């Protein structure tokens with residue numbers, strides 16, 4: 001569909017041989033960051049287990065056209081979903097013989113969907129509350145804000161301490177009101193990888209008669225094995241009284257391909273308001289446990305195959321590799337003057353900040369990228385400084401020895417380059433502009449100043465030309481960092497809107 005002659009009656013152009021299409025895809029994929037090889041510290045979870053990708057792809061293909069819309073028509077999917085939920089429940093302190101024998105759950109498309117549904121279930125359990133609210137630590141994943149926005153539930157964020165990166169339990173307790181339908185905690189938080197005081201938070205929620213969701217999307221599939229390896233993992237699962245639901249993403253540390261998460265509830269009554277059924281129309285009766293109606297069996301089958309193949313021993317071995325990689329990366333950070341770990345690693349995240357005004361983290365991120373290390377910048381927030389986030393997976397283990405020296409070189413290059421100097425007019429815009437005052441012209445001017453989006457002729461640059469993003473992102477990050485959150489959000493919407501343009 002790229003570079004085709006324009007013809008209104010044949011918008012797709014003539015059919016193309018399979019090999020040509022695949023060559024096109026391979027060309028496009030070259031634009032992406034490397035999903036394998038242990039050099040990308042966000043977005044992807046790579047165990048580097050030989051043959052696992054091939055197995056997952058084969059399983060995905062076998063069920064790609066199966067439709068999760070109706071479990072009675074496709075019992076294979078129901079069986080696989082039940083097996084995934086059972087595995088997740090057992091791993092997280094539920095199931096026969098445990099303190100939570102009646103745990104049930106659903107397979108969703110990802111962490112965000114699991115969290116939206118946890119909020120929906122909590123909201124719809126209380127139809128008598130006209131203006132429901134949820135209490136979240138400020139460090140909770142942004143998907144809770146999205147859930148609150150989508151579901152018209154008010155969000156009560158509780159600040160986290162700049163030292164511990166956790167909320168104070170007393171503050172959580174104080175934030176609970178009569179309209180509160182859910183209290184949230186993370187195990188661990190994505191940004192810094194710290195585990196909230198789940199037992200204490202669940203206790204105050206239970207005392208108030210409110211549900212407590214543990215967001216273990218990120219860590220639910222590693223903390224149990226890290227604990228088995230001897231790490232001091234605090235209680236965070238269904239063994240904790242008062243925990244009513246837990247989410248865990250299989251497309252993260254269960255190393256399944258994208259599109260699979262599990263939402264568990266302590267019992268079926270807690271899950272019931274998550275479901276949506278509709279029979280008041282002339283078509284098929286609809287009963288959807290999750291947000292999507294039609295959904296491919298591919299991701300579920302791929303996750304099933306991945307779990308079956310890796311098994312307990314596989315995940316334990318991968319957790320040990322990951323733990324060692326985390327320790328090695330943290331040591332590398334400790335070895336650099338001017339960098340400070342935001343927290344001692346207690347899961348699979350290494351997160352650091354700069355203590356040297358001459359060492360701009362956003363420049364450092366670009367310097368690391370130039371050396372083939374793709375890290376994730378995090379903007380400053382409240383009294384927390386900007387930081388660099390590393391999601392560490394098993395594939396990083398063989399790379400750790402290379403990271404330390406490259407980090408030192410990148411830091412030296414970052415210091416030599418100096419901090420990003422935002423041009424005065426950009427800084428003024430970022431600090432004084434209100435989101436409402438942002439006009440299309442201003443956005444276009446800002447984007448052009450930052451090297452983002454459409455080319456001079458208004459067209460998107462051809463994908464083969466490297467895409468519509470600048471090579472170095474420090475200026476963009478510095479601008480966003482200078483702006484308050486509401487303006488950041490608006491700028492992000494505008495900038496991504498510029499990127500998402502049809503190719504003609």
Ligand SMILES: Cc1ncc(COP(=O)(O)O)c(C=O)c1O
Pocket residue numbers: 109110111112113115141143186188189190215216217218219249261
């Ligand atoms: C703790 C936590 N919760 C929720 C999510 C959202 O997951 P997803 O991106 O699969 O929607 C993430 C993603 O990183 C996460 O780390």
